Amino acid sequence: MTDSLSVPLIVTGANKRVGLALTKALSRQGYEVLAVYREQPGELAELEQVQTFQADLSCPEDRERLIDYLLTHALSIRGIIHNASRWLDDSLEHLRLMYQVHLEAPYHLNQALTPLLLKAPRADIIHISDDSALRGSRNHIAYTATKAGLSNLTLSFAEKLAPSVRVNTIAPGLLLFKEDSTVTYQQATLKKALLPYEPGAEPIIEAVLYLLASSYTTGSTVTVNGGRHLRHARNA
Numbered sequence: 001m002t003d004s005l006s007v008p009l010i011v012t013g014a015n016k017r018v019g020l021a022l023t024k025a026l027s028r029q030g031y032e033v034l035a036v037y038r039e040q041p042g043e044l045a046e047l048e049q050v051q052t053f054q055a056d057l058s059c060p061e062d063r064e065r066l067i068d069y070l071l072t073h074a075l076s077i078r079g080i081i082h083n084a085s086r087w088l089d090d091s092l093e094h095l096r097l098m099y100q101v102h103l104e105a106p107y108h109l110n111q112a113l114t115p116l117l118l119k120a121p122r123a124d125i126i127h128i129s130d131d132s133a134l135r136g137s138r139n140h141i142a143y144t145a146t147k148a149g150l151s152n153l154t155l156s157f158a159e160k161l162a163p164s165v166r167v168n169t170i171a172p173g174l175l176l177f178k179e180d181s182t183v184t185y186q187q188a189t190l191k192k193a194l195l196p197y198e199p200g201a202e203p204i205i206e207a208v209l210y211l212l213a214s215s216y217t218t219g220s221t222v223t224v225n226g227g228r229h230l231r232h233a234r235n236a
């Protein structure tokens, strides 16, 4: 954690996988990134240009600590990219945890940091949701329901914070398999999209850079799913 911020772009879940790749890409583009991580900073500790902050976003007290830090150290905020997430199987306990990370935390941070967002000449809130959020998933009911809530935040905050703050959703299909996913699962997943490959973090990086530069996009969803929504036609 550093003592000096000017106009940071906040990335949550920034210590690994998509969040880490996005943080590196945004830093290379010249953004002042504040990378929020939960347990271990990992490679973030080696990124000299990137500032870091430890917070478990399922914990209101940790969120308040992050909010207080920003209110006392930042002049304004260039944006918030809500990437932090858990992909858990279905249980009441997991529903509660994913609700906290996918909905309670983005809502809390967006509301509390509104004054700093409105101070910037241009600010962006980007919710990283999931292409399956509006379809549902019989194997991840709680996950998709909480991601659907996250997508819905875009509609309300876009209206509330316009015109200086743009608010959008990115809805990815497959990005990166979990390290412990089986070959069988991977092959079945790849077949679901018209573009049958594991794209990595690039679709998110491309969509974020587009939204941060866009002149006329708010309240929208950028879908990056490899044509997965057409799979029914393809398999017919």
Ligand SMILES: NC(=O)C1=CN([C@@H]2O[C@H](COP(=O)(O)OP(=O)(O)OC[C@H]3O[C@@H](n4cnc5c(N)ncnc54)[C@H](OP(=O)(O)O)[C@@H]3O)[C@@H](O)[C@H]2O)C=CC1
Pocket: 012, 013, 014, 015, 016, 017, 018, 019, 037, 038, 039, 040, 055, 056, 057, 058, 059, 082, 083, 084, 085, 086, 087, 101, 128, 129, 130, 131, 172, 173, 174, 175, 176, 177
């Ligand atoms: N991977 C994919 O194929 C797809 C991903 N997505 C979405 O894209 C985004 C990035 O995906 P991916 O990189 O695979 O996600 P991961 O699940 O690999 O990582 C999510 C990040 O969120 C952090 N996180 C989880 N819980 C908390 C918490 N309570 N407080 C703070 N940070 C937390 C994790 O940190 P830690 O590990 O330390 O808890 C991690 O850095 C996510 O929003 C995901 O839902 C959507 C569709 C497909």
Ligand SMILES: Nc1nc2c(c(=O)[nH]1)N=C([C@H](O)[C@@H](O)CO)CN2
Pocket: 084, 085, 086, 087, 130, 173, 174, 175, 176, 177, 178, 189
């Ligand atoms: N937080 C996460 N969300 C999701 C992940 C993940 O690894 N972490 N992975 C997926 C799957 O790849 C799915 O898109 C295809 O099986 C979904 N969300």
